[in-house]
Amino acid sequence: MSLLRHDRGVGGVARAYWSQVHPVFMLPPVAASLFGAILAGDGAGTATTTATAVHAVAIFAAVYTAHLKDGYVDFHVRGEDDDHPLTERGCRVGLVASSALFALCCLLLWELAGWLAVALTVPTWGIAYLHAPQLDTNPLTATTGYPLGIALAILGGYAVQTGTVSGVALGFALVFLVLLTGIKVVDDAQDYDYDRSIDKITVAVRVGPARAHRVAYGLMATALVVVVALAVSQIFPPTAVLAALAFAAVALVARRAEPELATMLLVRGSYVFLAVLVAAVWFQPLSRLGI
Template sequence: MAFSRRGTDVRDDIGALASQVHPVFMLPPLAASAFGSILAGSIAPAPLALHALAAFFAVYTAHVKDGYVDFYLRDEDDDHPMTRSGCRLALAGATLGFAAATVAMGAVVGVGAALVTVPLWFLGFLHAPQFDTNPITTTLGYPLGIALCIVGGHFVQVGQLGVRPLGFAAVFLITLAGVKIIDDSKDYAYDRSIGKRTVAVVLGRDRARRLAYALVYAAGTVVVVFAVSGIFPPTASLAAVAFGVVVLLSTRAGAEVATMLLVRGTYVFLALLVVAVWYRPLAGLSLPDIGVLGPYTYLVTELVFGALALALLVRADALARAGLSVLVLYPLAYVWDWYTLEVGVFAIPLRTGVELFAIPIEEHLFMLVVPALVIGIHETVHGAIAAE
């Protein structure tokens, strides 16, 4: 039975089957599986190969089913390389391949490894037409698959779940959800015309884009917090900063270019995280000790952040408005600060010792710098949103 709609020889059938291997979507799950194994510290090749093979068949199932539904059932696509029966045979073959890899994994590693892997097939098979019409499932399907690949790749190495792989899985789930929202917004007009409820259709393109960048920003924040708390290696935060630069560049681009930048940025993000986990370049190094500035330590930090606040306010043309807000807030902040110092809530050892009106001079600056910085960030963010 022929697989190809364009010919009947073996080469045509092989070409039709190969057409459903889309590297841009296929490679990330395989890389995520390998990353999960890297998180284990040592890699056993057989479990990694079996898990990656199962992930391949799961994604292949999704591609074949999606093309079948879009062309033969929904009449959305203008063309498709595979026959109707060829799609069904390919689905059956991919399912058998997934089952074989999963059963072998259960035999080599344990039943738990198979149970962690099985959801990948359901995500692939139910992508269309069940999941891709709901704004939540159409957005989270692929990101959830990547997250499961990370968790599963780690599980098949060690036979148990771990906090670190779960943390990285959550980061990529949130990050890729944001990227998927922006990607879907490229087809806003078409999706709306056929009643496909993506996040962009439900919320509108502007609100969906803001939600997408909020998710990406939240994921970067999680990386930094986990790196500081010791869950992730310290250099993981540098990976988040590098990805953040790409995110900033994408904010000024349209949906198509932004998607291209974010997808490639995600590859860089993953590569830098692999370096952070595998090589641990900053392991053993202590944080820079700014305490060498002695009594001027607190004052210097305030000057640095004060300069940042000033730059943001000048850029947003909000210096006068911020100054008024800070002055109105100042009396309340002064009383609050004086009281907490008076009753011993906190102490400030690295300060000049100069006091003004019963509190350290540094605290007066703190009450100016912090609200100014908050207002500067607020005006910058909302000014950028208004300009979209």
Template sequence: MAIARHGRGPGAVARAYASQVHPVFMLPPVATALFGAALAGEFDPALALVHAGTAFFAVYTAHVKDGYVDFHRRGEDDDHPMTERGCRLGLVGATLGFLACLAGVAVLAESTATPLAVALVTPTWVIGYLHAPQFDTNPVTTTLGYPVGIGLCLLGGYAAQTGRIAAAPIALAAVLVVTLAGVKVIDDAQDYEYDRSIDKRTVAVTLGPRRARRLATVALGVGLFAVVPLAIARVLPASAPAASLAFGGVVAVAVRKDSGTATMLLVRGAYLFLAGLLVATFFRPLADAPLPDITVLGPYTYLATEVVFGTAALALLVRAGRDATRRAAATIALLYPVAYVWDWYTLEVGVFSIPMRTGIELLAIPLEEHLFMLVVPALVLGIHETVHARRDAEPADEDA
């Protein structure tokens, strides 16, 4: 029986199987597996490559199974390079390749590392095999399958080298899972109309495209910002937020684009994010760099920070429009008396002190505190008006 649907002979068979290698989706898990090994510090290159092989075959299994189900079972795809027999043989070959690499991990890893490494690696194949038709019809599993697999690749790469799991790889895996979940939601939204017509319950179908885009934006924001407190807590290196800053620029552009363009930008931006995290955690370029010390401004330090953030708040409100600025001014005016009494009381009873200030006082509290009570709510309202103005401009969802 034939294996390839287009052409005959070994060349056609090779082309059919090679067509299931999708670098865009295969490079991240393979690179992440190697990243996990690099996090261990001194690592065994052979073990790292064998473990990366498990990631490759797990994703290859997912691609072959997905094509088999979508074309031969559901009739969703217009074409597929392999016959049913070819798909089954491809699944057998991918599974054997995965098992061979898994055995290699067990042999090359230290005896104490083997159980944990195997426990973390095995689910990646399970996720790939069950991607279709079990996982890809549920909004939770269809969204989290690939990101969770990426996280397991990182943890498995680290565990294979060390036999344990540390805070840094766990934190990085969590950041990648949340961030890539946002990318996956936007990616799935490309097929919203078709998925809806066959009752395929992706997040976009379940929530509607508009709410799904909001959820994806929140996930991306949470994942990118999480790097900052993790760096402050010294779980991640001090330079790790630079990776979030770089990817954040891509996200800021992508979330305003259509799903196809956004996905293209975000997938490539994710490579940049991963590369930035790798450089930060492996080379630690800012390990010995002190924090910028703005106290060189002396008594004007606090005032200077208020000028910076106040300027940002004013810019946001002006951009939001005259009505937004008027609403913000009215809200701040009503809030000010409450904030004034609260601020005076906390200063009076010694809850906090402000050493880096001018010393000028108005109505029994420092000048800087008067400005603080204006700047903070203005910044909050500026962000609020900007976000909701954008949402109001979006078209309403169709019934999902």
């Protein structure tokens, strides 16, 4: 049986599997893994750069599994998508390969970083594999799956370096969980009419688009307030406030935009938010001046 529905040859196989790499949604989890390692800072123990790289690959494999499984379910099972480059067999082969890569990374992490890093990494594959069709039909799990994966990537990246999880790491993980959950609610609202027609219960379908947007921006505002509060209390670096201000500016613009544009702005804004936090943690310029 063929792996491909349209293309042929080795090049076609490579193109088909590469088509399941979606940088917009795959880069943030990998970046979150690296952010966790940066957050460890001077607390890093005997873990090596190799362990950090292995954790980042594990997170990539988990997210790739999610996209491949989601495409398989939406096209071959539900018939929602118009096309897909892989046959059912091709999807299953890809899922086995990505899951095997993830398992290999976990075995390496056990040797390189210890059990806690593995314990925080394994659930990311579970969230990825079960996203469709199990978790994406419930408004809570459908909305929080991706944000929870990001939070676990931060904690896992931190644990790879230190063998522990600190309050600071938990604080950053919580902030991203809440902020990205808000963004996901806005994203899901784009498909309100379609999701309602197929009885897919998202937050927007459950409470209505207008109330869903209020919930979404309330969650995002809560996350930003937490960042400022923890920065003022010197748990986060003081310059983390700049990340909150940058995202708040984007959110104010996005709130007046239509759903598709709002989602694009908020997703890009989350990249800026993460980038500024990375700089705040890595350089901590104000702390060096004694502020």
